[in-house]
Amino acid sequence: MTSTSGGYLGRYNLGLSYTPQGRHHFGFSWAYTPDQLMGPIRQLNLSYVYSPWRIERDEWVLRPLEAGVVLTSTSRKEYFISSPGKYDDDNYYDVTKIRGGLTLGFSVGRKLDEGRVLSVGWFMTILEQGLLSASNNGWSQALENFISSGFGLKLDF
DSSP states (O other): OEEEEETTSOSEEEEEEEOGGGTEEEEEEEEEEOOTTTOOEEEEEEEEEEOSOOEEETTEEEEEEEEEEEEEEESSSSSSSOOSSTTOOHHHHHHTTEEEEEEEEEEEEEEOGGGOEEEEEEEEEEEHHHHHHHHHHOHHHHHHHSEEEEEEEEEEO
């Protein structure tokens, strides 16, 4: 079970994940972001995260590197905000409805009874738009407009 906030995965995010062998993490979540300008935004997110190292010391578990990919889709017609006419073609927004990105972070957790682990982590996500922007316009604009960080809470059982 996972809960995150930020990182382009929605302000309030709740989901389920599967972590076979402790290194691979597959997740599915539903998110909600209130927005005064456009109204509520609902998202569905898929993620895959790989943790090459899992360091255990007594009841503590540290994953110093977690890297992966995310896919997110919104229930709204526009992904970010409605265009002021530059992209007024209805088909444009269908293409932008699903966004992909790369994520990087770390987590620390505490072992509970019966093999469960409660973890808290930090991550940052860059959307594929940011990678395109970085290659076309340099990293300063990509860092400013297309990278978002977030915090997560995960219970492995």
